[in-house]
Amino acid sequence: MKQVTIYDIAKEAKVSAATVSRVLNNTAPVKESTRSKIMQIIHKYQFQPNALARSLLKKETGTIGVIMPDITNPFFPEVFSGIDRAASEMGYTFFLCDTLGDTRKESQYLHMLREKQVDGILFLGGRINLSKCDPELAEEVVETASRIPTVLINGNLPGTSLHRVILNEAKGAELATQFLIDAGHRSIAFIAGNEEMTTTAQKVRAFRRVMKKNGLETAKENVLYGDYSMASGESSMEKILARRERPTAVFCVNDLTAVGALKAAMKAGVSVPDEVSIVGFDDIPLASAIYPELTTVSQRMDLLGGTGVQVLHKMILKEKVRMLTVIEPELIVRNSTRSLR
Amino acid sequence: MKQVTIYDIAKEAKVSAATVSRVLNNTAPVKESTRSKIMQIIHKYQFQPNALARSLLKKETGTIGVIMPDITNPFFPEVFSGIDRAASEMGYTFFLCDTLGDTRKESQYLHMLREKQVDGILFLGGRINLSKCDPELAEEVVETASRIPTVLINGNLPGTSLHRVILNEAKGAELATQFLIDAGHRSIAFIAGNEEMTTTAQKVRAFRRVMKKNGLETAKENVLYGDYSMASGESSMEKILARRERPTAVFCVNDLTAVGALKAAMKAGVSVPDEVSIVGFDDIPLASAIYPELTTVSQRMDLLGGTGVQVLHKMILKEKVRMLTVIEPELIVRNSTRSLR
DNA sequence: ACCACTTAAGCAAACGTCTGCAGACTAGAG
DNA sequence: CTCTAGTCTGCAGACGTTTGCTTAAGTGGT
Numbered sequence: 001m002k003q004v005t006i007y008d009i010a011k012e013a014k015v016s017a018a019t020v021s022r023v024l025n026n027t028a029p030v031k032e033s034t035r036s037k038i039m040q041i042i043h044k045y046q047f048q049p050n051a052l053a054r055s056l057l058k059k060e061t062g063t064i065g066v067i068m069p070d071i072t073n074p075f076f077p078e079v080f081s082g083i084d085r086a087a088s089e090m091g092y093t094f095f096l097c098d099t100l101g102d103t104r105k106e107s108q109y110l111h112m113l114r115e116k117q118v119d120g121i122l123f124l125g126g127r128i129n130l131s132k133c134d135p136e137l138a139e140e141v142v143e144t145a146s147r148i149p150t151v152l153i154n155g156n157l158p159g160t161s162l163h164r165v166i167l168n169e170a171k172g173a174e175l176a177t178q179f180l181i182d183a184g185h186r187s188i189a190f191i192a193g194n195e196e197m198t199t200t201a202q203k204v205r206a207f208r209r210v211m212k213k214n215g216l217e218t219a220k221e222n223v224l225y226g227d228y229s230m231a232s233g234e235s236s237m238e239k240i241l242a243r244r245e246r247p248t249a250v251f252c253v254n255d256l257t258a259v260g261a262l263k264a265a266m267k268a269g270v271s272v273p274d275e276v277s278i279v280g281f282d283d284i285p286l287a288s289a290i291y292p293e294l295t296t297v298s299q300r301m302d303l304l305g306g307t308g309v310q311v312l313h314k315m316i317l318k319e320k321v322r323m324l325t326v327i328e329p330e331l332i333v334r335n336s337t338r339s340l341r
Numbered sequence: 342m343k344q345v346t347i348y349d350i351a352k353e354a355k356v357s358a359a360t361v362s363r364v365l366n367n368t369a370p371v372k373e374s375t376r377s378k379i380m381q382i383i384h385k386y387q388f389q390p391n392a393l394a395r396s397l398l399k400k401e402t403g404t405i406g407v408i409m410p411d412i413t414n415p416f417f418p419e420v421f422s423g424i425d426r427a428a429s430e431m432g433y434t435f436f437l438c439d440t441l442g443d444t445r446k447e448s449q450y451l452h453m454l455r456e457k458q459v460d461g462i463l464f465l466g467g468r469i470n471l472s473k474c475d476p477e478l479a480e481e482v483v484e485t486a487s488r489i490p491t492v493l494i495n496g497n498l499p500g501t502s503l504h505r506v507i508l509n510e511a512k513g514a515e516l517a518t519q520f521l522i523d524a525g526h527r528s529i530a531f532i533a534g535n536e537e538m539t540t541t542a543q544k545v546r547a548f549r550r551v552m553k554k555n556g557l558e559t560a561k562e563n564v565l566y567g568d569y570s571m572a573s574g575e576s577s578m579e580k581i582l583a584r585r586e587r588p589t590a591v592f593c594v595n596d597l598t599a600v601g602a603l604k605a606a607m608k609a610g611v612s613v614p615d616e617v618s619i620v621g622f623d624d625i626p627l628a629s630a631i632y633p634e635l636t637t638v639s640q641r642m643d644l645l646g647g648t649g650v651q652v653l654h655k656m657i658l659k660e661k662v663r664m665l666t667v668i669e670p671e672l673i674v675r676n677s678t679r680s681l682r
Numbered sequence: 683a684c685c686a687c688t689t690a691a692g693c694a695a696a697c698g699t700c701t702g703c704a705g706a707c708t709a710g711a712g
Numbered sequence: 713c714t715c716t717a718g719t720c721t722g723c724a725g726a727c728g729t730t731t732g733c734t735t736a737a738g739t740g741g742t
Contacts, residue, residue, distance in 0.1 A: 003400075005698055016722045021700055028701090031720060046484065051456040052402070053698035056393045057727045059344075063436075063457075072422050072626070077412045084412070084439045088446070093453060095404075096437040098425045105429070112434060115392040116404075143387065230630060256630075263632040285413065289571060289597075290631050291604040346728055357692045362730060369731095372690060394728035398697045 004045045013038045024049060055117065064312065065095045065113035067106065068124040074284040075254075075301060079124060079153065082305030090313055092119070103137050110144050120312045121148055125155020149315035153308045156198065163315065165307050165325040169199050172297040172329035173206035176251050176279045179295075179331055181214050184340030185249040185277065189222040191236045191261060193253040200225075200253060203281075207251065222247060226257060233260025241268050248276060248340065255280040255287045258294055262336065277337035293334035300327055345386045354379045365390060396458065405653065406436045406454035408447065409465040415625040416642060420465060420494065423646030431654055433460070444478055451485050461653045462489055466496020490656035494649045497539065504656065506648050506666040510540050513638040513670035514547035517592050517620045520636075520672055522555050525681030526590040526618065530563040532577045532602060534594040541566075541594060544622075548592065563588060567598060574601025582609050589617060589681065596621040596628045599635055603677065618678035633676035641668055 006024075010017040015034060022028045023035050024042075041047075055061040066083060068076050080096070087094070095118065097109040113121060121144065142160050144150060151163040180188050190207050193200040204223060211218045224239065226232030233252060240246060241264065252258035258280030265272050272278055272292055280287055280296035287294040304327055314321040347365075351358040356375060363369045364376050365383075382388075396402040407424060409417050421437070428435070436459065438450040454462060462485065483501050485491060492504040521529050531548050534541040545564060552559045565580065567573030574593060581587060582605065593599035599621030606613050613619055613633055621628055621637035628635040645668055655662040 003698085006700095007698080017699080018701075018723080019721060022721085025700080028721090029719065034720085048452065048455050050397070050458060050698050052393050052397045052458055053727085054700075055727095056391070056397060056698085056729090057700055059727080061393070071412075071418045071425070074415065074418075074626070077415075077418050080437075081413050081439065085441075093436050093438070093457070095434050096421075097434070098422065100426075111389065114389050116434070117391060117393055259630055263630075266632040285415070286627055286630060289600055289604075289627060291607045344728085347730095348728080358729080359693080359731075360691060363691090366730080369691090370689065375690085391728050394697085395730075396697095397699090397728085398730050400697080 003050070004047050006047075006049065009038065009041050009045065009047055012041050059117075060119055061117050062091055062093065063095065063116070063118045064092050064120040064122060064309075065097060065109070065116075065118045066122045066124065067097045067099060067109055067113075069099055069101050071096070071098045074256075074286055075282060075299075076124060078284065078301035079305040079308075082302030082307075083122065083309050084305075085302070086306035086309040087313075090309070092309075092313075107137055107140055110140055114144060114148065118148065119316050121145075121150040122153060122308050122312060123150060123155060124153045149312055151308050151312050151315070153304060161323065163311055163321065163323055165304065165311055165327065167299050167304060167327045168329060170202045170206040172281060172299070172331075173203040173251075174210050175329065175331045176281070176297050177207050177210040178214075179333070180249045180251065180277065180279065180337070181210070181216070183249075183277070183337065185247075186216060187222070187245070187247040188216075188249045188251060189224065189240055189247040191224050191226060191233055191250060191252045191257050193226060193228045193257075195225045203253060226253070228254055228257060230256050230260035230263070233257035233262075234264045235260075237261035237264035238268070241265065241270060246276065249279070249337070250276060251279045251281075253281055255282045255284045255294060255296055258296065258336075259286060259290060262290065262292075262294070273336050273338040279337060283332055287332075288334065292336045295334045295337040296332050298330045298332050300330065303327055344391070345388050347388075347390065350379065350382050350386065350388055353382050400458075401460055402458050403433055404436065404457070404459050405433050405461040405463060405650075406438060406450070406457075406459045407463045407465065408438045408440060408450055408454075410440050410442050412437070412439045415627055416623060416640075417465060419625065419642035420646040420649075423643030423648075424463065424650050425646075426643070427647035427650040428654075431650070433650075433654075448478055448481055451481055455485060455489065459489065461657050462486075462491040463494060463649050463653060464491060464496060465494045490653055492649050492653050492656070494645060502664065504652055504662065504664055506645065506652055506668065508640050508645060508668045509670055511543045511547040513622060513640070513672075514544040514592075515551050516670060516672045517622070517638050518548050518551040519555075520674070521590045521592065521618065521620065521678070522551070522557070524590075524618070524678065526588075527557060528563070528586070528588040529557075529590045529592060530565065530581055530588040531559075532565050532567060532574055532591060532593045532598050534567060534569045534598075536566045544594060567594070569595055569598060571597050571601035571604070574598035574603075575605045576601075578602035578605035579609070582606065582611060587617065590620070590678070591617060592620045592622075594622055596623045596625045596635060596637055599637070599677075600627060600631060603631065603633075603635070614677050614679040620678060624673055628673075629675065636675045636678040637673050639671045639673050641671065644668055 006017045006020050010020045020038055022030050023038050099105045138157055145162055154166050192204055208218050224236040226236055250261055252261055258278055262272055262278055270276060280294045283296045283298035287296050307325055311321055347358045347361050351361045361379055364371050364379050440446045479498055486503055495507050533545055549559050565577040567577055591602055593602055599619055603613055603619055621635045624637045624639035628637045648666055652662055
């Protein structure tokens with residue numbers, strides 16, 4: 001019950017192993033008669049070459065590692081799907097590493113990926129920000145990146161220069177805000193995320209900028225901070241609804257938060273979009289699964305993943321590639337918003 | 342910029358490669374002084390052994406392949422999460438293979454996994470049924486399973502004997518039906534899936550059985566077939582709502598369908614749960630993300646994945662293990678149902 | 683001083699594939 | 713019939729580990 005090797009094939013075909021290898025890889029001309037004889041034997045034994053041996057020799061595995069914080073967060077399967085589509089065309093396969101937000105596991109995975117000689121690493125930052133990760137891990141990431149092509153997707157590691165592909169979140173915030181203003185809303189609240197995270201900060205700034213450009217004030221209490229979760233959206237919305245004067249529209253830092261806000265509104269018997277409009281961010285599947293369907297800023301998550309792979313691929317091929325790639329967002333209008341005009 | 346090998350370490354430490362290997366794996370006693378010297382050099386070069394070479398020799402890779410139809414379907418990340426948790430404890434890593442429902446890719450992946458010498462394969466059937474897959478693929482799966490430990494999660498391949506772990510769907514349907522009846526509902530509709538699929542058939546049978554046991558009729562029009570999608574739930578519910586006499590409760594074959602049904606009800610201005618109760622199946626995250634939160638049968642998807650890994654692990658270790666493992670469901674009562682009493 | 687025994691370390695083969703080099707054969711031209 | 717230019721095939725070494733077998737060195741008992 002031993003494994004069939006290229007030698008066994010060779011012996012039975014009365015040729016050398018080299019020849020078998022050559023028909024396997026089409027790497028040199030071989031006489032038609034011997035080729036077909038070999039092929040036949042290969043079929044007979046259902047022979048498949050051992051990729052480990054090949055990789056050991058060629059120093060490439062056709063494998064890339066994908067590290068992400070939580071596959072259960074609907075954001076990531078979407079990104080992964082984009083990665084998969086792009087990369088399977090190029091013949092790569094993945095190690096999927098889910099860190100569950102645990103830094104220790106992150107470093108373990110990094111180790112493992114290096115041992116397994118992956119051709120490249122894709123690091124999904126996503127909603128959890130790398131910027132405040134502990135310096136030791138950061139060091140490790142940089143170290144690894146210096147040996148193995150690495151790209152950061154939607155993350156950042158300040159003070160280092162790693163290849164990145166990110167979303168233009170500021171632009172997305174602008175689109176959403178301007179859309180609401182154009183629809184006649186004057187009083188708009190923003191349920192944001194963690195105040196210290198760059199992506200949130202960017203969005204807040206963009207939000208304020210657009211408001212001002214349209215001659216509108218942004219009251220202090222109209223920017224609420226949270227933690228990107230549904231629960232945070234729910235409680236923020238409750239606070240908003242408790243006010244004497246409610247805003248007519250609420251813009252949320254991501255869809256999960258928006259769904260939480262929506263839930264709070266429904267619970268309180270406040271109609272969406274009749275009494276309050278809600279806009280989300282990301283366009284996760286959930287956004288169109290609920291009623292009313294969420295107006296949201298599409299992050300083009302699959303594109304994000306696909307682009308990440310392309311960048312990585314070029315790096316593996318040692319082609320020149322830009323350090324920073326930016327994906328532009330798009331506004332998707334559905335039924336959670338209405339025009340006041 | 343060549344790779345540092347065990348030989349380089351050995352040379353610098355003035356020992357043989359064998360010794361270095363032994364300190365790396367703790368596989369034989371080595372004098373403390375040399376050990377620490379070697380360790381120091383390893384650190385200095387950040388040396389990591391090449392897993393390919395090791396695997397080639399030892400004939401084990403610590404890697405398992407996971408094949409699933411669609412990572413974007415919220416069912417699968419949950420299962421995967423369970424897989425990951427269980428397997429990373431045992432030191433495995435995964436190739437994640439998303440077939441996108443394409444049979445050709447499935448067979449490609451199977452090939453690839455064999456080439457890469459995975460220690461085992463996890464085949465997620467899930468909502469898409471393997472039973473009606475084309476015989477050629479089936480043949481291939483069986484062929485592969487005869488060489489590499491393979492377990493089918495939530496799938497079946499009739500006429501073959503593969504290790505499986507599945508959910509007791511019939512039991513789940515019973516739980517849900519009985520719950521509704523206990524709550525005083527007499528007229529209950531069931532929005533099912535594909536009539537030809539065994540899982541649906543089982544559920545329908547269980548549903549009918551429980552109804553009868555409680556002295557209730559199941560009108561023919563109260564079992565509607567669909568395709569598990571949200572859209573199918575929506576349209577089925579529309580049909581139901583258009584009737585003169587509406588059932589007071591609707592049980593759905595899965596959560597996606599239930600969400601669709603819920604959406605249809607809301608669109609039509611029919612209150613859930615006041616005018617109609619809805620029960621789902623699976624307990625995907627979406628189920629508790631919407632308002633009202635869905636009463637549903639939990640499939641314990643993480644447990645499903647985790648158990649799959651355990652079974653596979655035992656097979657890899659050549660331990661005896663039951664061919665069939667069944668996971669018992671659990672009813673989760675939330676707010677999409679109400680008691681009529 | 684010798685022997686038996688334990689502990690440390692080295693040698694070399696093996697895992698399964700690819701490939702540079704060289705040799706053998708074929709065929710066509712002179 | 714010889715020479716040349718291909719065309720096809722084999723040899724052997726390399727990739728980076730692990731491990732069974734052997735040898736060398738040290739320990740203590742008689």
